[in-house]
Amino acid sequence: MDVVTLIWLYILGLVRWLLHEAPLQVINFIRSLPTLIPELLKWLWDFIWFNFKPLAQIIVIPGLAFILLFAMIAVWFERKFLARAMLRIGPYYCGKRSGWLQVIADFLKLFFKEFVIPDDAEKVLFLAAPVLLPTIPALAITLIPFDSNWVLFDAGGLSLPVFLAIAGLAPVIPIFTGWAANNKYTIIGSFRTAYLYISGEIPLVICAAATALLAGSLDLVDIVEAQKPIWFAIPQFIGFLIFFVGLILEAERTPFDVPTAETELVMGWRTEFSGVLFGFTMMAEYLSFLGWTLLFIVLYLGGYLGPSLFGVPLYDHIFWMLLKLAVIVVIIVLIRTVYPRLRLDQTLRLGWNYLMPLSLLNLLMTLILKWGLII
Amino acid sequence: MQARSEEELVEELKREHPELLHDAIVHRSKRVSVIAKRERVLELARILRDQYGFTQPVSAGAVDYIKEGRMQMIYYLMNPETRFMLMLRVDLPRDDPRMPSMTEIWEAMNFHEREAWEMFGINFEGHPNLTHLLLPPDWRGGYPLRKDFRGEGITP
């Protein structure tokens, strides 16, 4: 048989199939549709849920979008709020009186500005710092539970110590940045950072340990769940206050912004950064602020738990977390309008002489409380 | 040994230390001038500070009398008790303007003497740090407040 005959046979067969069998199959398919569609949707949902939920977490909450949005809103709010306290208007022309576009404009300006690397700087370290700086708090934020099953990084029941360990890495970078930039202001600023972190972090860790003790778990989700009867802010009032002060101290906000004291050290360890490098360090500041605030909410203010009426929680949702975050941010910005900066020695005295003994006292009280509960 | 009024102060100064000063004048109330001899001005200054209570230095500056060929260095001093302003004047020849530094007695004359040095070219012997104060360190244009100073072509 030659090729032409073969083709003809094939076409004939096709025509026969179309006339005899295809209509039946179409009818069958249409008949089975009502059962098929839910199956299809379920498959699609499972596919999205299992494959894209981590992706959504990475991108939306607590991922990049949330972090960037938080930094933007915080910057905008801070500028506008401070301006109001100073009887000014604040950003006005860029974005219809509210000035919200100003933040984006500033970000674009920082992004496209030329950045300068000093001649004598240690270039690798100098350039590594702005990259590493936002990474550490961002990594720590992944451990925060935004809902009972909304944890990006499962640390196997050890998320609190892992958080503290990661956050404890943060001061290392300012220290070697200050050295790498080869500037006198940066070196003084970096040493101040070292002093400050040590004095602030130890009370924080002790307070966090007390909450873990009270909850009986090192997992942040468990700690939140343990707050269902009552938020830890009440049984641990001393720890709550210490953690609040320590959080401002760790985030380097006024009145403890000693390492970047503008009136003394120009910009502290950040003096030599410009353009996009400076933008990254600024973002890192807001990120570490965000990270510590979230931990504060999780440990003391009941995380994602809603307000409970007679022990029955109303509705637990991410929304509560964000609301609490907003309240804390407002309070910390208000503190900035009201207080001047403390000196380094006064800050250290506060850390070692007051926060540290008080946090130990708090731990002791928690132990006694826990012991009493067991008995 | 406080003098009560301006006239008494001047009389007493003239009577007690005629070898140290040329003249002493009362301008008006609370304004006294003493014209000292250049060689022994340090002794007079020490007496003024320790015995007459002129412990507060105010300022110092010079005047260039080009026609008379002299420069006059004026130290403005203050007595915190009586609130008299005393002007201790020292006449210096214009071609050789040098005198002992007063920083030994009134420490705060440091800045003012540095200024007089760079503006008038008066040499203060024994000044701890006779460098430019207001003018740039590489200033080579002469002495700006002298009357024969011409501003052209001296910008460094």
Next chain:
Amino acid sequence: MSFFKKLVKPFLVVAPYVARSSQTVKYPDERLIFSERFRGRHHLDLDKCIHCGLCARICPCASIVLVPVEGREGKYPQIDYGTCSLCGLCVDACPRGALTMTDFVEFSAYKRSDLVYSPERLAEVPDIKEVLPMLKRRIRPVLTDKEMKYEVVEEL
């Protein structure tokens, strides 16, 4: 305990300020109404000027020069606003009141030579809409109370 009281008190003082109206004048949109004596740029009445040149002599900044005007006799003052300090001594010195001061303070120009105002230019008073095209309303400073210090006037 008084320490904590003191610690909290600044919050109570600062917090009401957040709700208070701001004191900013949004300049190109709003502009203050200046007082009667305000010393802005000059206005020259060409008919009153008697070419005496007192304004040029008394000017401390030497920014007034007498120049001839086309179609008129005598010389009239020309003011260089690059150096003028708006002290108003020329207005005081003028024996005939030919020079007066308006409340225009907008001098900006692209060239230095544009800051030199000829007598003809001084003689004309510009329209505010030409000087500030964005201007919408003016503001009158009033001292009423804590809340409000500026009162908005819609007229132009």
Next chain:
Amino acid sequence: MTEPEIKPEVMRISWGPQHPMSGQTRILIDVDGEVVRRIIADIGFTHRGIEKILENRTFIQGIVPIERMVMADTANIALGYVQAVEEALGIEVPERAKWIRSLICEMGRINSHLYAFGLQVECTGYFPAVFLWTTVDREVLLDLFEKLTGARWSYSFFIPGGVRADLPEGFRDEVRRAVEYLRRRFQDYWDAMVENPLFEMRNRGVGVLSREDAIRLGATGPVLRGSGVDMDVRKDEPYAAYGDLDFKVITEREGDCFARLKVRFHEIEQSLNIMEQIADEIPGGPVRTKVPLFPRSKPGVEALSRVETARGELGVHIFTDGGLKPYRVKINSPTLRNMYVFERLAELNRVLVADLPVILYSIDPWYLDCDR
């Protein structure tokens, strides 16, 4: 200035002129860790040679350049010069003009003190509210200045023989209203700032200057009065209308930055009292005597006038030679004296790097005044 040698164990930091808080000067500090071992003030960045400029201006023209010495406090500076000219030329001033001069001087003093106040707050950290509040409240005074003199900053309002114009219609009521307004505002300053415990921590016991040291080092103005010496030219040698006015010389014992701040704070209160007194009791009469536009001096006259500016005692010593211009004008500026005190403070106290801006702004430097 050529730099002195550096010891090997210290680090020298050039603090300014490109620094957020240094102003137009360079301050070299030798630091050993956080402790400042030595302060070297390298002034002269804004030297304009005002003394030489004045030799080339007639007596009336000189008012304009000398006013540019301190922009926040032009009235007092101009008064020093004008009084010296009047004394050298033998010009009488009518009584009403003297009272108007006092009024403007006191308003200028409040203006300058408010500025100093705001800066001292600014340098203790960010603490942004109060600096802008003082700026807003200065507007009240500036509006008054504008109504009276026609300019908001450098008025050129005093001329030999009086002032250039009388008070405008209804001005006395406005002064009274402004005084009322400012008094009310100062309560907020006191509560938010002076009584703020953190602010007190930053200022108390910092940069202490004892009474003896203040006199020995030639401090002046609020720095001297903050150390407990009640020297005030307005009381010692009353000029303008100060002989007839009732006010107190404010002193504080401690001699630290906080004492200087409190001296300024209470001096503003005194100035407000004086403003009210003047508004109530100002006598009538002419405000200027006839003085030729180009007065000719007598040869060989000299006149030293002293006035109390916001920063301290200003002396203007005019020498004449019989021409239309002064032969020499010597200006004893207050900031130059206080800058020397600032230089020595590191030796008298333990000064930390963080205290440096606080101490610097507690002496209220105005570098244009310092460099002239």
